[in-house]
Amino acid sequence: MTLTDPRTGAKTDIPLLAVRGLTRRFGEVLANDAVDFDVRPGEVHALVGENGAGKSTLLKLVYGVHRPDSGDISVEGSPVTVGSPAQARSLGIGMVFQDLRLVPALSVTENIALAVRGVKARMIADAAAEHGLAVDPQARVSHLSIGERQRAEILKVLMTGSRIVILDEPTSVLAPQEVTALFAVVERLRATGYGVVIVTHKLNEVRAIADRVTVLRGGRVILGGVDPGNYTDAELVEAMVGRAVPSLPSERPAPPDGAAAVLALRGVSAYGESGVIRLKDVTLEVRPGELVGVAGVAGSGQRELCEVACGLRPASSGVVTVAGVEVTGPRQALAGGVCDVPEDPLADAVVPGLTIVEHMALGLPKVPRRRANVDWADVRRITTELEERVGLQMAAGHRKVAELSGGNVQRVMLTRALGRGDSVLVVAAYPSRGLDIATTRRTQELLLERRAAGAAVLVVSEDLDELISISDRIAVMHDGHLAGIVPARGADRQEIGSLMLGGAR
Amino acid sequence: MTTQLTPDRVASPLLAPKSGFGPALARWVGALAGAIAIFSILLLTKGADPIATLVDMVVSTTTGASIEQIVIKAAPLVLAAMAVVLPARAGLANVGGEGQVIIGAVAGAGVGLVVSGPAALPLMLIGGALGGALWAGLAVALRVTVGVNEAVTTLLLNYVALDVMLYLIYEPWKDANGSGQPATPPLAIEQRLPLVGGTAVHMGIVLALVAAAAVWLTLRHTSFGFRLSVVGGNPEAARRAGLPVARLLVTAMLLGGALAGLAGVIHLAGIEFKLRPGLTTNIGYIAFLAAWLARHNPLPAVAAAFMLAAITVGGDSLQLDSGLPAATVNVLMALILLAVLGWTAKRSTS
């Protein structure tokens, strides 16, 4: 592979970064076991593996957060030791952590100035334009969305002169539109000769963006820097999980015929956040024991659809009913057995400072009371119960949700929404965001379990394969309209794709 | 090795302080020492001997009489600090303590004008609390109906409250038998707060400490307190969990106003006995400071209220001993605020 070095403009074959035999132990855990890995200029190298596979550890070794027990790191062919992140940056290695690390009270410019001395807002604006990163340099970080914060961090990394850009699970906290925007930035970095390392759990993201992929499992390299095009999804999954993950049983009892719809929208329109109509005259029914998938280009009204179903957004016209009762608000919906997995948990469901157990209390239709107080002992008991029933391995109950990684936040949201045994309607937006393959599978099983128990289930996903494998019918949204509904069995991807883009059936 | 702040150090314990007692104490001591150092420089430039002055201040605040003064000053401060702390839990900025204190005193005095006998004092206290609640209620009503920021409205209402009081004491409620001073007639003996056994301290401090304990208990150990912290932490999450967000905001603010109103009545019935211009001596603002110093935690806010009360009393002695204006201590208070807020600012990693 011959590409242009961004600094010298010379053609080069030498990897920007290469590690050989990197080993690192944390107590009993062998987090990295003789790992080989390299990144060339002008390539995107995906690093994949289940939670705990050692991906973050490898990246932190490269970035000087941890020291390897043994093994070598070289940058552009010269052996180096990376003793600290500052040193890593001086070697041209930059990293965006899974948990973003900007100082919220400072502006973007001030944050970047912490790493790049004497930087001015003007220079930041120029660099932002150059790399296609939409960031307002004057904005205070605490006022930015997660996607904007991430762009600010990437900008900071680029402005420190890094040519190796490491992104640890950047998509697990992003809304789907933001993923598209991020990938556009990554494409640009590749085209200008940067070496990009990106961690993800989503094979479709690997296929969309990566030139090569390395699979880690239990700290060891299972597939080292291979072309993902040479492997099927099943092969990659097996490499990651260590066993074949059988596809979901395709034979499922059909939803009972003729039962009255649980969720019914009749001619429903609704305004979006910005005050423009985002849901347009949608008529849709979900029956008990039925799972309806919602497909569509991000931002086609999926969010508004979920919100009207949960009573979170009033319909500007039309009627929304759940089990025959008109939906009037979130409290009534919750009491009526509606559970939702929010599209943007950090913005809409996570309360800074509160623990997992406290967040569980918020999802209960009736919070147990003991005299004037919440009966926390009972909430803890319920949390354990939900956790056991759901089996998604949440972090410990006393942990603060806002401090968890994206995938762990998602487990909390899922446990809360899917653990309830008496739900009549489950509305799940992008349920498998940030989850590894095995957990994603468990989540899909849980959605199907709710369906089998007679609940109506509405699932929004950007992953068509996921929708086809779990849905009974797929509703396709385009520009706020319901462009069509097709049976999932034997669904034609081309047809769905053209409906998504507004084509006729 | 450069000392630039790297991303990794941003996440270090230094900038994201643990809430443990040791580090908190260290931050406070550091901040106070810094403030006192700058204050000493100011004293030097004024020609005063800083060490002697500071020693004087400390000594003069530890005599028996000064301690009584401090407790008397602290009583309304504690209540008015709770008036900031409680709404803050729901994310509301109550900058209107001063106005709510004034209206509380006005309402108490109003009740005192018409009710006498043993029922007077309890009714005055209730009236004062209701008055403060009404004043805060105006601001929160605007917040939940038309979305006006309560920090602005509560602040503006402070000036309105002062005008209301001045109008009353210059016109309808003016003491006809007074020496022509704008003031209401003094409260009757049974309308005044009794003293705590054999001291000059009135019962207001007991009321204040009980109220502070109640606020602590409410915020920490009740379901209402939990709901307030959800609303304060993420209102959208609260709404989605089906919490009645507007009602919680209104309740928190009304309770806050009532506490400030109570501060006004105990100040009136405990030591002032009549409404007069300059009645409140900035109780509301100093209490706001105390609440901020304590980062809106009730028990530290009590401690901060006592500390600020001590500084005020120290300021009075400063004036007597060194001839510096009593307002000099306002500088010290401001410095402490800046130091504590600046050096211990919580850089949470939201």
Ligand SMILES: Nc1ncnc2c1ncn2[C@@H]1O[C@H](COP(=O)(O)OP(=O)(O)O)[C@@H](O)[C@H]1O
């Ligand atoms: N600082 C640490 N101390 C102790 N154990 C750690 C530490 N960092 C990671 N580990 C352990 O190392 C293993 C790999 O973790 P990590 O690299 O974070 O995985 P991944 O990023 O692939 O999910 C896990 O078992 C994890 O618990």
Ligand SMILES: [Mg+2]
């Ligand atoms: Mg990781």
